Amino acid sequence: MRIALFQINPTVNDIAGNCELVRQCLRNAERQNIDLAVFPEQTILGYPAGDLLLRPDVIRANVAALTTLAQQTKGPAAIVGFAQPNDSPTGRPAYNAAALLADGRVHHVIRKRLLPTYDVFDESRYFEPADAQPIVEFRGTRLGITICEDMWSREELLARPLYDVDPLADLAAAGAELLINISASPYFLGKQDIRRALLTDHAGRHRRPLLFVNQVGANDELIFDGASAVVGADGRVLLQGRAFEEDCLIFDTAAPPRDPPIELPRRPQILHDALVLGLRDYVRKCNFRSVVLGLSGGIDSAVVAALAVAALGPDRVHGVAMPSRFSSDHSLADARALAANLGIRFSTIPIDPIHRAFETQLAPEFAGRAPDVTEENIQARVRGALLMSLSNKFGSLLLTTGNKSELAVGYCTLYGDMCGGLAVISDVPKTLVYDVARYINTRSARELIPQNTIDKAPSAELRPNQTDQDTLPPYPILDEIIERYEVRSQSADEIIAAGFDPTVVRDTLRRIHLNEYKRRQAAPGLKVTPRAFGLGRRMPIAAKLSTNLT
Numbered sequence: 368m369r370i371a372l373f374q375i376n377p378t379v380n381d382i383a384g385n386c387e388l389v390r391q392c393l394r395n396a397e398r399q400n401i402d403l404a405v406f407p408e409q410t411i412l413g414y415p416a417g418d419l420l421l422r423p424d425v426i427r428a429n430v431a432a433l434t435t436l437a438q439q440t441k442g443p444a445a446i447v448g449f450a451q452p453n454d455s456p457t458g459r460p461a462y463n464a465a466a467l468l469a470d471g472r473v474h475h476v477i478r479k480r481l482l483p484t485y486d487v488f489d490e491s492r493y494f495e496p497a498d499a500q501p502i503v504e505f506r507g508t509r510l511g512i513t514i515c516e517d518m519w520s521r522e523e524l525l526a527r528p529l530y531d532v533d534p535l536a537d538l539a540a541a542g543a544e545l546l547i548n549i550s551a552s553p554y555f556l557g558k559q560d561i562r563r564a565l566l567t568d569h570a571g572r573h574r575r576p577l578l579f580v581n582q583v584g585a586n587d588e589l590i591f592d593g594a595s596a597v598v599g600a601d602g603r604v605l606l607q608g609r610a611f612e613e614d615c616l617i618f619d620t621a622a623p624p625r626d627p628p629i630e631l632p633r634r635p636q637i638l639h640d641a642l643v644l645g646l647r648d649y650v651r652k653c654n655f656r657s658v659v660l661g662l663s664g665g666i667d668s669a670v671v672a673a674l675a676v677a678a679l680g681p682d683r684v685h686g687v688a689m690p691s692r693f694s695s696d697h698s699l700a701d702a703r704a705l706a707a708n709l710g711i712r713f714s715t716i717p718i719d720p721i722h723r724a725f726e727t728q729l730a731p732e733f734a735g736r737a738p739d740v741t742e743e744n745i746q747a748r749v750r751g752a753l754l755m756s757l758s759n760k761f762g763s764l765l766l767t768t769g770n771k772s773e774l775a776v777g778y779c780t781l782y783g784d785m786c787g788g789l790a791v792i793s794d795v796p797k798t799l800v801y802d803v804a805r806y807i808n809t810r811s812a813r814e815l816i817p818q819n820t821i822d823k824a825p826s827a828e829l830r831p832n833q834t835d836q837d838t839l840p841p842y843p844i845l846d847e848i849i850e851r852y853e854v855r856s857q858s859a860d861e862i863i864a865a866g867f868d869p870t871v872v873r874d875t876l877r878r879i880h881l882n883e884y885k886r887r888q889a890a891p892g893l894k895v896t897p898r899a900f901g902l903g904r905r906m907p908i909a910a911k912l913s914t915n916l917t
Contacts, residue, residue: 376584379413407582414551444469479514486903511543554592571602585648645893647678664698681710747783777882793892
């Protein structure tokens, strides 16, 4: 049997467009004598559809589209993910399901058993879990079909298993000869290694081939890397799909491939490629034609600008320098050089007259008080207003340029540098921002990002001779503390016991807690680490700090 795994890039709720993607793939499959074409989880609606799944009209439309698609499936059969209505008087409104389409009709429907409710997932809000999954007979082969989370159940490989059932083991015990998993599995750094370990473990343990097809593309904060795979019954990866682009893997059960599978990229390339895809799809799926961003001459805005050019092309990127009386000459020169290297439109709008006007108007109210962070924030808010004006006037998406380290401790200004529609690197720690910058220059074989931008001490330049380390610990230390606290869930005492300065640790964690209100108002950001300040993190704002932080 010849099986094609199509890792496609659906758009949430573009039911007609997603079905057309499937039809195009099926036409291609027919030309290649494919018997079975396999598509990702929730192909019809796109994943994640969120509260659209609570709308009966959306569920009905997705079922009608599946029915039409089935009627048109006369060549290769297809396994397609969709939302099946729950006709029971109790329970959630739908099932996360996969349909086997063949000979002009729906032959089988398989429902997802394990529904994730951690991090960015909230499937129990929308879906009813299946009690079991039947074996599907297709052209003399017994198929064990599962959906994404159904394979994430190996206690030997996961730090904390969430389920006491193993759907793949159940299907293998019931006589499945070929295991298939359709997924919409979002990416984060390290996810591909975890996923590969699961795939090879399941296949080798059950002595059955395992076919895994994953959605590719980005929807809001989530980036889907594709990286579909075919694993043989001996646990060896036979075929490997490309990362961050659409791809098709063809597996012939009678003639396994002889060539070694392709290698997936490693960091920092993989981080770069993920961010480029996330930015490109956000712009495309939200129907923006161009982007605008502030260029400070610093590393963060330089990396975001380079990512935007890689995602969209230079003609769709507008960089704006907004120098103040505190801006150094090299900052404006570096911003101008970056724009020239990237070939993007570049504007300069000095903010000093506007800043001084603010100071004049506020002088009576501020009488008797020394300048402080208030005056610094005014500069950031002037810049934010100017960029938002350009965004409004020209319909460009405003990209914010703050990194995860800054967002964690509130080293950013509400309604200032936080203004924007997409926070491209808000889940990238500062130390990794530098790695991506160096990779961009290496990849291009020339200095796209000026070396001075990489070498100089980072600074917000909101007062004379300011550097970030006037206020923050060195970024390697800060990033390690944030990673231990947010990703590993270590306490202050555990981090201090690992050798970090107690004062620095407590101050950092205090800042993380105190700035929750800022993050709640931030633009959506692209998730690339196991725990981002976004959709999957739900922390209270009005909450008492731990006693060892006060």
